[in-house]
Amino acid sequence: MDDIVYLNETEVRQLLHMPDLRARLRDAFGAFSSGRADVPPRIAARSPKGVLAAMPGYLEGAGLVLKAVSVFDGNHGTDIPSHQGLILVFDELTGTPLAVMDGASITALRTAASAAVAADLLARPESSVLAIVGGGVQGHSHLAAFVDLRPWTEIRIASRSMGSALALAARHPSAKAMSFEKAVRGADVVCLTTDADHPVIDPSWVKPGAHVGSVGNKAELPVALTHGTVFVEWMGAATSPQPAGATELQGIDPARVVEIGRVVNGDHSGRTAHDEVTVYKSTGHAVEDAAAARLVLDLAVEKGIGLRLPR
DSSP: OEEEEEEEEHHHHHHHHHHHHHHHHHHHHHHHHTTEEEEEEEEEOOSOEEEEEEEEEETTEEEEEEEEEEOOOGGGTTTSSSEEEEEEEEETTTTEEEEEEEEHHHHHHHHHHHHHHHHHSSTTOOEEEEEEEEEEHHHHHHHHHHTTOOHHHHHHHSSHHHHHHHHHHHTTTTEEOOOOOHHHTSSSEEEEEOSSSOSSGGGSSOTTTOOEOOOOOSOSSSGGGGSSOOOEESSSHHSSSSTTTTTGGGOOGGGEEEEHHHHTTTOSSOOOSTTTTTTEOOOOOHHHHHHHHHHHHHHHHHHSSSSSEOO
């Protein structure tokens, strides 16, 4: 490939299909935990209104990637997204630039798909009630990522904005909007997808045996739910300060933290009891970007999608 492939948001979303993405991410987690990837902690530069984070990574078979993503919370409620970014893909053998693509869409989809991979590994097989807490970008992405994961009999949607909850619920015939407590009580799988800087659910609402996933980058997950085993993308989620690590995992005993890739590889059993509440805390990880970006690039080349730019 002599040209650099450029792919916009519409093209990225056209090429990313959830079952394929989940499969690639599952493999990526296993590769990372077996030492077939190299991902340094992300760094960030701060302006008065937001941050620009850089996430480089190498994943065997996918290549080298660099994601630059800006996070400007003040953009909420405007026509400008709060998260914007680009992903660059380089050949892992020669270092040659191969592609530039929209990073916000990949971030949104791979974050939800990664949470779905964790839920598939950790939730009880008979799980039938799904709760999604948060009606924003990640709420929508989680609905897309989880909808075919189990034969859900109920999909419950909760949001600080009832309008957002109703809009998301309207996207699926089995989904209903309701309060946070009603959504969580009795749910088999609970997805926390907010930008809240405080816990958004009460641990007493979570039934024995449920699985709870959290992808928020602040403090939406109650600390009481981290008293058992917590599953993460990488151990730095508990040992690194923000912006690399998770707020809710600061100070946790690393012995209680397990990489989800170890479950993929069969090095950890994952769920250990029927009534165990399993918890997955995501911080985002460059192997996810690498796996998703390579999937997009391969399909774009195969289908002739995207703009070719001379190198």
